[in-house]
Amino acid sequence: MSKVKDMDLAEEGKKLLDWAVSNMPVLASIRERFKKEKPLSGIRVGVALHLEKKTGILLETLVAGGAEVSAASCNPLTTDDRIAAALADDINVFAWAGQNEDEYYDCLELVINSKPQITIDDGCDLIHLLHTKFSDQLNEVIGGCEETTTGIVRLNAMKNDGELKFPVMAVNNAHSKYLFDNRYGTGQSVIEGILNATNMLIAGKTAVVVGYGWCGRGIANRLKGLGAKVIVVESANENPGASSGYHRALEASYDGCWVMSLDEASPIGDIFITATGNKHVISGAHLGKMKDGAILANSGHFNHEIDLDSLDALSDSKETILTNVEKYYLKNGKHIVLLAEGRLVNLAQPTGQGHPIEIMDGSFAIQALCVEHLAKNGSNMAAGVYDVPIDIDNNVARIALESQGIMLDKLTVEQKQYRQNWKEGT
Numbered sequence: 459m460s461k462v463k464d465m466d467l468a469e470e471g472k473k474l475l476d477w478a479v480s481n482m483p484v485l486a487s488i489r490e491r492f493k494k495e496k497p498l499s500g501i502r503v504g505v506a507l508h509l510e511k512k513t514g515i516l517l518e519t520l521v522a523g524g525a526e527v528s529a530a531s532c533n534p535l536t537t538d539d540r541i542a543a544a545l546a547d548d549i550n551v552f553a554w555a556g557q558n559e560d561e562y563y564d565c566l567e568l569v570i571n572s573k574p575q576i577t578i579d580d581g582c583d584l585i586h587l588l589h590t591k592f593s594d595q596l597n598e599v600i601g602g603c604e605e606t607t608t609g610i611v612r613l614n615a616m617k618n619d620g621e622l623k624f625p626v627m628a629v630n631n632a633h634s635k636y637l638f639d640n641r642y643g644t645g646q647s648v649i650e651g652i653l654n655a656t657n658m659l660i661a662g663k664t665a666v667v668v669g670y671g672w673c674g675r676g677i678a679n680r681l682k683g684l685g686a687k688v689i690v691v692e693s694a695n696e697n698p699g700a701s702s703g704y705h706r707a708l709e710a711s712y713d714g715c716w717v718m719s720l721d722e723a724s725p726i727g728d729i730f731i732t733a734t735g736n737k738h739v740i741s742g743a744h745l746g747k748m749k750d751g752a753i754l755a756n757s758g759h760f761n762h763e764i765d766l767d768s769l770d771a772l773s774d775s776k777e778t779i780l781t782n783v784e785k786y787y788l789k790n791g792k793h794i795v796l797l798a799e800g801r802l803v804n805l806a807q808p809t810g811q812g813h814p815i816e817i818m819d820g821s822f823a824i825q826a827l828c829v830e831h832l833a834k835n836g837s838n839m840a841a842g843v844y845d846v847p848i849d850i851d852n853n854v855a856r857i858a859l860e861s862q863g864i865m866l867d868k869l870t871v872e873q874k875q876y877r878q879n880w881k882e883g884t
């Protein structure tokens with residue numbers, strides 16, 4: 459039995475779902491195959507994802523494959539109530555926008571009460587809850603899928619501590635996901651979120667992007683395109699399995715951004731955007747140095763990136779200007795504007811639409827195929843964090859290209875042989 463804000467919003471939600479699927483050719487083709495083959499027949503899938511229209515198409519695809527789906531949001535602010543209502547008949551949906559912390563966790567628990575055999579997480583909250591409060595259910599779980607960088611970091615930490623008890627597919631790490639979703643998706647949608655909230659001009663502003671990973675690169679490059687002067691802040695970070703903070707800082711410099719410490723950037727920036735997946739990267743000391751009217755936005759998974767307790771402590775009062783736009787009046791006489799309570803600015807409702815539809819077509823195609831992979835193979839996989847099989851990853855990119863009418867050249871026999879021949883150098 460679903461728990462959503464208002465079932466009268468369902469009609470509007472269904473129109474949005476129709477619009478989304480008409481721009482999701484890869485997932486639509488998987489949905490058609492799932493309808494015929496029913497690869498998920500009778501499998502209970504528990505989901506914690508931002509509940510918006512593209513997610514709706516993923517959930518419908520799982521249902522088409524025969525799954526019984528229960529879903530909550532992975533963030534208290536990011537449910538589109540129209541979509542939650544539109545899905546609530548066929549799926550157990552426990553989500554509404556503007557939840558408090560208790561309501562958020564209650565909804566995750568309702569998903570867990572459906573006894574999921576496969577989980578889909580964005581940030582690892584569902585898997586974390588299963589391993590802590592509901593560990594008696596762990597033996598029923600075949601496996602899980604994780605959507606984002608922060609979730610993969612948490613899963614690897616669980617694995618290293620010997621605490622991860624089932625196999626999890628690192629969907630985020632598929633090329634068809636992070637190359638497009640984290641970079642172009644976040645790049646476009648974070649700017650859209652900031653513009654929707656503030657209606658301000660980007661051109662001429664000094665924008666500070668903290669973190670030059672896949673998301674930060676996308677955001678910085680889109681800001682440059684809109685005429686901002688972009689400063690990048692990086693850290694002396696090893697980033698296991700990826701290029702280090704040193705490389706990323708150098709890359710940002712070669713990409714034409716100013717690179718400096720946040721101490722140096724704090725008094726200069728007009729807009730600050732965090733994209734690190736780390737905690738308190740903007741600290742009280744930085745906040746105290748900022749210009750009057752500086753704008754703060756976060757695009758990292760959790761609302762930990764900006765030290766909100768310090769922002770409160772530095773302020774005399776705060777005023778809500780619009781939904782998701784709060785003005786903090788600092789004791790030093792300046793004011794700072796915080797967007798979306800420091801949560802993901804591109805997804806926070808009422809205006810956050812998240813990533814562009816075509817981008818989520820690729821990401822959620824990977825999710826659907828990984829759920830199918832777990833349904834087939836999960837029982838024989840040991841606990842751990844798994845890369846998405848390369849054939850799944852390549853197929854999703856191939857179908858996306860075909861749907862855009864983009865052709866690739868084929869290697870000739872001579873070229874294939876040449877690439878395998880280490881003797882022929884000249």
Ligand SMILES: NC(=O)c1ccc[n+]([C@@H]2O[C@H](COP(=O)([O-])OP(=O)(O)OC[C@H]3O[C@@H](n4cnc5c(N)ncnc54)[C@H](O)[C@@H]3O)[C@@H](O)[C@H]2O)c1
Pocket residue numbers: 606607608609636639640644668669670671672673674691692693695697700702703706733734735736739757758759760802803804805813
């Ligand atoms: N908003 C969205 O829709 C969306 C989409 C995808 C990912 N994410 C989230 O965004 C965050 C970043 O993801 P990513 O894929 O770009 O990760 P990433 O690991 O590729 O990049 C993070 C970067 O931040 C840097 N960093 C870490 N601590 C720092 C600090 N204190 N100061 C400066 N730089 C620091 C790291 O060196 C790294 O280069 C994660 O939390 C991820 O889950 C959000």
